[in-house]
Amino acid sequence: MNMKVGVYCNRQTKKFLAVRDELLKILDRKGISYETYYDTNEIAKPDILIVLGGDGTILKAAIIAGMRKIDLLGINSGNLGFLTEFEGEQAEQAVDLLLRGYKTESRSVLEVHAGNQTFYALNDAVLQRRFDEGADDNVVEIIAEIDGKKVDRFVGDGIIVSTPTGSTAYSLSAGGSILTPDIHAFILTPICTHSLHNRPIVYSDENLMKVDLSDTDRRVALVCDGKFCGEYAKSDNITIGKAPFGVNFIKSEDGNFFDKLLFKLNKWSSQRR
Numbered sequence: 687m688n689m690k691v692g693v694y695c696n697r698q699t700k701k702f703l704a705v706r707d708e709l710l711k712i713l714d715r716k717g718i719s720y721e722t723y724y725d726t727n728e729i730a731k732p733d734i735l736i737v738l739g740g741d742g743t744i745l746k747a748a749i750i751a752g753m754r755k756i757d758l759l760g761i762n763s764g765n766l767g768f769l770t771e772f773e774g775e776q777a778e779q780a781v782d783l784l785l786r787g788y789k790t791e792s793r794s795v796l797e798v799h800a801g802n803q804t805f806y807a808l809n810d811a812v813l814q815r816r817f818d819e820g821a822d823d824n825v826v827e828i829i830a831e832i833d834g835k836k837v838d839r840f841v842g843d844g845i846i847v848s849t850p851t852g853s854t855a856y857s858l859s860a861g862g863s864i865l866t867p868d869i870h871a872f873i874l875t876p877i878c879t880h881s882l883h884n885r886p887i888v889y890s891d892e893n894l895m896k897v898d899l900s901d902t903d904r905r906v907a908l909v910c911d912g913k914f915c916g917e918y919a920k921s922d923n924i925t926i927g928k929a930p931f932g933v934n935f936i937k938s939e940d941g942n943f944f945d946k947l948l949f950k951l952n953k954w955s956s957q958r959r
Contacts, residue, residue: 740764809852
């Protein structure tokens, strides 16, 4: 095989060793060249990147894969893997799919400009309040505009801007709708607002959102895919749009978004911490 495979591993997941060892044996047996990575900085430019972990691990590797046009395949070796295509015990099925030929599904990515910095997110970008002991209250007031038109004023804990991929994550917990991956849209979901009229809004991913902080003294924290990016004030120009690249996920022939959705939601609902 001329195919070059990269295997990105998360050592922290509970099934990591067993899944990794089995996968590498299969790749050796089938004569597939591979490299293993344990840090995103190690990822080179293979034809395919297999990610061993859960959704958090995929989020760490996805932006790199998207920028470098590397097809990505997730194998769950963690607890819950909504973005993974196979479970840990299905490593051989995953490799056989690569050998037979496969289809990909492109997922959109958010591009966030804040101040003089740029960030990317596969799931979501969150602008949220930060706690200030000296403040009379700790809510934030955010005015959102889409293509220059005012959408609404949100007073509360903040807002979530989510891709269809991220619509089953934080946005869903905050009351947002689930978007299927093939929808070319983003969703703006308010977090614990003080007005009952504030509701999630689905809009075209071709539009550009501008965020304005009405309070000159208040700062907000920006979090992209769960990673803290910094704190920003009214003077910082914050825009959120669609990145010029997407992430190509390898899909199994019998993959069904709704089957996976029901399975994962039922699993989440019954999970005990």
